[in-house]
Amino acid sequence: MTNQADPQVAHWHGFTQMADHDSLIIEHAEGCWLTTADGEKLFDGVSSLWCNVHGHRHATLDSAIEKQLGKVAHITTLGMSCQTTEDLASRLSELTPGDLAHVFFSSDGSSAVEAALKMSFQYWQQRDDPRPQKTRFLALGSAYHGDTTGAVSLGGIKYFHQLFAPILFSPVRGPVPCSYRVPDGSEKTALEHYTCEIQQLLENHHQELAAVVMEPLVQGAAGMITHPTGLLRKIRDLCDHYEVLLICDEVATGFGRTGKLFACEHESVTPDILCLGKGLTGGYLPMAATVARPHIFDAFLAPATDSRQFFHGHTFGGNPLAAAVALASLEMLTQPTFLDSVIRKGEYLRNRISNLLSDHPHVGDIRGRCMMVGIELVADRNTRRSFSPELQLGRSVCRRTVRNGVWIRPLSDVIILMPPLVATEAELDMLATVVAESIKAETANLVDQATDNLH
Numbered sequence: 001m002t003n004q005a006d007p008q009v010a011h012w013h014g015f016t017q018m019a020d021h022d023s024l025i026i027e028h029a030e031g032c033w034l035t036t037a038d039g040e041k042l043f044d045g046v047s048s049l050w051c052n053v054h055g056h057r058h059a060t061l062d063s064a065i066e067k068q069l070g071k072v073a074h075i076t077t078l079g080m081s082c083q084t085t086e087d088l089a090s091r092l093s094e095l096t097p098g099d100l101a102h103v104f105f106s107s108d109g110s111s112a113v114e115a116a117l118k119m120s121f122q123y124w125q126q127r128d129d130p131r132p133q134k135t136r137f138l139a140l141g142s143a144y145h146g147d148t149t150g151a152v153s154l155g156g157i158k159y160f161h162q163l164f165a166p167i168l169f170s171p172v173r174g175p176v177p178c179s180y181r182v183p184d185g186s187e188k189t190a191l192e193h194y195t196c197e198i199q200q201l202l203e204n205h206h207q208e209l210a211a212v213v214m215e216p217l218v219q220g221a222a223g224m225i226t227h228p229t230g231l232l233r234k235i236r237d238l239c240d241h242y243e244v245l246l247i248c249d250e251v252a253t254g255f256g257r258t259g260k261l262f263a264c265e266h267e268s269v270t271p272d273i274l275c276l277g278k279g280l281t282g283g284y285l286p287m288a289a290t291v292a293r294p295h296i297f298d299a300f301l302a303p304a305t306d307s308r309q310f311f312h313g314h315t316f317g318g319n320p321l322a323a324a325v326a327l328a329s330l331e332m333l334t335q336p337t338f339l340d341s342v343i344r345k346g347e348y349l350r351n352r353i354s355n356l357l358s359d360h361p362h363v364g365d366i367r368g369r370c371m372m373v374g375i376e377l378v379a380d381r382n383t384r385r386s387f388s389p390e391l392q393l394g395r396s397v398c399r400r401t402v403r404n405g406v407w408i409r410p411l412s413d414v415i416i417l418m419p420p421l422v423a424t425e426a427e428l429d430m431l432a433t434v435v436a437e438s439i440k441a442e443t444a445n446l447v448d449q450a451t452d453n454l455h
Contacts, residue, residue, distance in 0.1 A: 032423050033056075042402065043405060044407055044419065044420065045408040050278050051281075051283035054329060060328050061325050064325045068325075069321065073321055077318035084320045088326050097265055099293050101297070102292045105323075106288045107319075109252075109276075112249075112275040112290045119273060119292060119296060120211040127295075128299075139154040139174060140174045144215075150169070153170070176219075178226070180365040180384070191234070194228065194231055202238050202239075203242070217253060218263070224372060245273065248263075248273075254278070255329075256421050273290060273291065280326050281322050282325060342370060349371065352428065353366055362377050362378060375435070394413040398410050
């Protein structure tokens with residue numbers, strides 16, 4: 001018999017099985033806390049899907065939107081602009097690494113990646129010495145870059161992407177550069193192993209590759225997979241050697257999450273194209289950006305009759321309200337001590353979780369960067385064997401944390417913690433305690449059930 005959702009439920013949620021959805025309606029939010037329609041308070045342990053970096057109802061961000069409302073709420077950026085949007089583009093060109101200088105606005109991270117794909121494709125077709133055969137992309141294993149068709153094509157997560165295979169293009173698929181699960185039999189370090197794999201792929205395919213597309217340092221939706229230190233730098237150098245563009249997707253890692261404003265800065269890398277989203281507006285309004293270096297931008301300059309302009313654009317790209325709150329957010333992020341405090345909090349959170357769970361038999365790995373934390377639950381810690389997907393252990397853990405005052409959302413059996421960057425140590429301590437106790441309780445339930453089945 002097919003499960004059927006309540007026909008009165010009008011709102012169809014993304015990535016959510018509506019047949020057994022637990023309704024959770026938020027009435028109010030302030031700081032790092034959500035208040036439900038029933039009056040229950042929940043700590044926002046994933047920053048409302050990784051974007052609410054300054055918490056909710058921040059006076060500075062509220063004020064920026066109110067001030068902009070007194071000027072203009074929306075105009076198109078197809079041929080015109082608003083001074084607020086111009087100011088944001090200039091500020092991003094100042095803050096992004098290296099010579100990234102030209103900002104194309106869209107509404108969400110998927111769209112930022114989609115724009116980057118089309119931008120890099122068109123670049124090779126119309127630069128001074130065209131390379132029309134360079135039409136493919138290399139993406140890492142277990143990649144996630146969004147849900148638009150091009151972004152999904154890059155994806156390598158079975159449950160997100162396999163269904164749509166008939167309507168997608170096929171990328172060159174790279175390895176999953178996970179520091180926790182280095183392939184058996186490799187005598188090399190993780191960095192050497194994955195660098196060699198990627199180098200071989202570039203050697204074989206560089207003539208047809210437009211770009212390598214990757215999340216730098218941490219692959220968020222893949223389960224907070226953390227790359228070996230130095231891999232990003234190696235890939236940048238390989239792209240330069242083989243004349244392939246590098247697109248870095250910092251939708252999740254950008255705006256302070258890793259302890260620097262952008263993850264690329266950890267390894268002094270400037271991608272050819274940088275994709276931004278989520279935290280750009282502090283989680284207030286939909287906005288994303290695709291930022292390109294001058295050699296990319298210059299390939300699109302020509303007389304209008306040559307039709308070399310970028311054939312892409314969105315109605316709400318560069319929205320003035322979103323631009324205003326983004327500027328206010330960037331002002332806070334770039335205060336002299338802000339990122340130092342984020343680094344301290346990240347270390348505190350990771351140490352607290354490690355102290356609570358380091359010896360737990362079903363915690364295989366605690367990983368991530370700074371305020372991006374993934375806790376992988378495994379059936380066997382020694383062999384790193386995963387639990388059966390039918391158990392839905394990660395979901396059970398998160399349901400328990402909600403009952404105990406913390407809202408988080410898992411990625412399979414990886415428990416994800418990405419609290420607002422402004423969370424206090426007391427709040428982080430509470431987050432770590434609730435999550436650890438929930439993991440212990442739910443894994444104990446599995447042991448009890450297995451014992452009962454033996455009898």
